[in-house]
Amino acid sequence: MTNKQPVKRFRDPLCPKPILDRAAFGKALKANGIILSDNHFDTFYQRLHRSGYPPLDEFVAELRGEVAERGISNDDGSVSVASSTNFRTKNLISSRPGRKSQLPKALLEFLSKNVLAEADSDEKFETLTSKVQMHQTSADGTTTKLAVELQDGHVVESVLMRHEGRCTLCVSSQVGCAMGCTFCATGTMGIRGNLSSGEILEQLVHASKILADESRDGMMAEEGTDDKKRQKKQKRMDLIRNIVFMGMGEPLNNYHNVLAACKAMIDRRLWNLAHNRVTVSTVGVTSGMRDLTRDLPEVNLALSLHAPNQPMREKIVPSARGTPIESLIEALDSHMMALTKRKLLENPQEDDKKTDFNIEERQTASKKKRAMIEYVMLVGDTSTIEAAHQLGKLCEGRHLVVNLIPYNKTDVKDKLSCPSEEHMQEFRRIVSSYGSFCSIRRTMGADIAGACGQLVVEQEKKQVLDIEDGPFSPKHVKISRIAPRRKKKSDADPNNGEESNDKQQATDRLLHQLTLATAIAASLFAVSASLLVLQRRKR
DSSP states (O other), X not given: OOOOOOOOOSOOOOSSEETTOHHHHHHHHHHTTOOOOHHHHHHHHHHHHHTTOOOHHHHHHHHXXXXXXXXXXXXXXXXXXXXXXXXXXXXXXXXXXXXXXOOOHHHHHHHHHHHHSOTTOTTOEESOOOEEEEEEEOTTSSEEEEEEEOTTSOEEEEEEEEETTEEEEEOOOEEXXXXXXXXXXXXXXXXXXXXXXXXXHHHHXXXXXXXXXXXXXXXXXXXXXXXXXHHHHHHHTTSOOEEEEOSSSOGGGGHHHHHHHHHHHHOTTTTOOOGGGEEEEESOXXXXXXXXXXXXXXSEEEEEOOSSSHHHHHHHOGGGTTSOHHHHHHHHHHHHTHHHHHXXXXXXXXXXXXOOOOHHHHHHHXXXXXXXXXXXXXXXXXXXXXXXXXXXXXXXXXOOEEEEEEOOOOSOSSOOOOOOHHHHHHHHHHHHTTTOEEEEOOOOOGGGTOSSSOOOBOSSSOOEEETTTEEESTTTOOOOOOOOOOOOGGGGOTHHHHHHHHHHHHHHHHHHHHHHHHHHHHHHHHHHHHHHHHXXXXX
């Protein structure tokens, strides 16, 4: 019998530390008497980004001038890195001859000593402290799931989604989750610990290198062809243009690290993402929502609502107790209108206490960024026609975006299922009639368990699971196209799912009883056989 490793319940102290964690790196420098200006910090991380995040010893040699700088400017202003990964970035650092920013000698000396330091040193840093344990791409090539192993053995998930002309990355912010949503497999894990800002950003690095390898292979395959349009499209697909914090964990429960990671993502010297291309999702941490509105109002905010009223929400989202649904909607609305309100404060002729905005002001605000509601579709009270009207009225007049998320079965305590396509379309139509933009989210990568980021690790063996698609391991993965389900007239009735659940539960009970009866019969047979043997021996 093989010994199974116990599941780790907590995170170990980071050693080595990720150098992308700017706060930890700055703290270590300060402890050694090295004080860097913000400009020096920016220059250091800019050059690291442009170099494509090589191992720290190679990067230090590059900074010392022992090897040539890796960045090569492209015609479109982006930069490709002359390395095996061909890392391409939107970083517009100057490439004019003789224009190299200098870094303090003390910093270079610290980095050189750090390279030679013992692996278990408290001040040891590495460019990348995590690794891609495995990654698999769906049959249609649109979705890639990454299982990222952290240095302490925990595994988190990232999902890379390729849309027409753009790529989106779904990242994790915690190991596990403390919110305990009944439909979410990640909630069964409990909370194991937070990711540092560096570990969050490393997910971007891993995904970017995968895209770079794919782009290089694609360009080589099309080399010599006259299809410039296809080559241009291939080049656009090797850059991540959207980030969503919808993977494992509650981002606003890891606020400071998530905030630092967001700032790096939108930094023009680094990832250079547009502010409205970064979305932070929350199940409803009101204080964190207001903090984000204060500190970074430019990014998108998504609220995982999942129910149209407080009693229903408390049943499926235990953390909702004590947080009125109205206060969440108000916080979400305040985030969407924060930039508009800031302009009013800058104009002394306007009323700075204004809270009611007209339709034109809301439409203008929604073009700059979006405030979204995520709503998982489950057979039951939360997906009835009445619930659709309640949700529509809750969002009425706010110009919010509502995303309906089809639910697929996974190994959670409750037996849950998704309504029919026809019912979801009717639900969408009703919500839209109240003035909100409502859509049904497209499911991508179902054949590789590719839904965004809701995972679980089984207790007996470390294994990544997904809310929608079950175990994420080679023996469970089947790379194939999924044929569309033939629609039936009965599918339009949302109660069909409930009837199916009742039948399934009855079958489960019968199987359990049969299994129990078989076990009892086997035990009685073994006892009878033993008694018979003893009687024969006495004779």
